[in-house]
Amino acid sequence: MEAHYIGIDIGSTATKLAALSGERALLGTTVVPFGTGTQADQLALETFYRNSRLSPSDCVRTIATGYGRLIFRGADAQVSEISCHAKGLHHFLPQARTIIDVGGQDLKAIQINDRGSVQQFVMNDKCAAGTGRFLEVMSRVMGLEVAELGEYDARATGVETISNTCTVFAESEVISKLSAGVDIANLVAGIHDSVARKITGLTLRMGILPEVALTGGGALNTGLVRALERNLKCGLLLPSLPQFTGAVGAALFALEGRL
Numbered sequence: 001m002e003a004h005y006i007g008i009d010i011g012s013t014a015t016k017l018a019a020l021s022g023e024r025a026l027l028g029t030t031v032v033p034f035g036t037g038t039q040a041d042q043l044a045l046e047t048f049y050r051n052s053r054l055s056p057s058d059c060v061r062t063i064a065t066g067y068g069r070l071i072f073r074g075a076d077a078q079v080s081e082i083s084c085h086a087k088g089l090h091h092f093l094p095q096a097r098t099i100i101d102v103g104g105q106d107l108k109a110i111q112i113n114d115r116g117s118v119q120q121f122v123m124n125d126k127c128a129a130g131t132g133r134f135l136e137v138m139s140r141v142m143g144l145e146v147a148e149l150g151e152y153d154a155r156a157t158g159v160e161t162i163s164n165t166c167t168v169f170a171e172s173e174v175i176s177k178l179s180a181g182v183d184i185a186n187l188v189a190g191i192h193d194s195v196a197r198k199i200t201g202l203t204l205r206m207g208i209l210p211e212v213a214l215t216g217g218g219a220l221n222t223g224l225v226r227a228l229e230r231n232l233k234c235g236l237l238l239p240s241l242p243q244f245t246g247a248v249g250a251a252l253f254a255l256e257g258r259l
Contacts, residue, residue, distance in 0.1 A: 007248060011036070108122070142188070
């Protein structure tokens with residue numbers, strides 16, 4: 001058996017878990033498609049240990065982060081998602097100074113220094129625009145899965161402008177464009193551009209320092225990545241496990257034993 005440290009990121013729509021060794025090696029990850037207010041935290045732990053050679057009795061410390069961190073009773077301590085994303089991203093990509101995190105229900109932009117410490121941040125957690133929720137709603141209207149959006153975007157011959165950033169009005173606009181026979185691929189490209197414009201506007205309020213990294217589920221969407229690079233006018237760094245940045249950061253806090 002091996003001593004290890006657990007970080008668990010309990011978000012609004014998914015729960016992510018990461019385990020590190022005492023040498024900071026990643027021992028495993030788990031994600032469950034449920035977030036705060038459910039039993040996702042326990043399910044994530046059970047799933048992880050069921051599929052791992054590790055034993056819960058060898059877990060030295062557990063840190064919780066994310067929206068649901070305060071209601072998870074299995075944690076030794078809680079750390080904000082801003083701090084955990086900063087630490088986790090610095091672990092993966094130490095050259096990054098700006099982090100854009102596209103979550104299920106919120107959007108964050110964070111500036112960090114060369115030690116991975118937070119310098120400043122801005123957040124949008126009051127509106128679905130610029131988040132995974134916006135893409136989910138638009139996908140449903142078009143009869144697509146979110147996972148298909150990048151593929152459709154790659155087929156686009158143009159970008160169909162979506163003028164509304166509000167999810168409700170944008171949904172009506174997309175329905176109208178579908179009824180008018182607008183090509184779905186071009187419409188998907190327009191949706192990505194709309195999200196990218198929202199994200200860019202928020203990030204510019206804070207200021208951008210190179211290099212820029214994208215985390216969260218949005219980083220798995222190749223169409224959104226391309227749209228963001230166009231709007232930000234710079235390339236984006238993508239960590240190898242973009243959804244687990246916060247969980248890895250929490251595990252690092254657990255390992256270091258200090259908050």
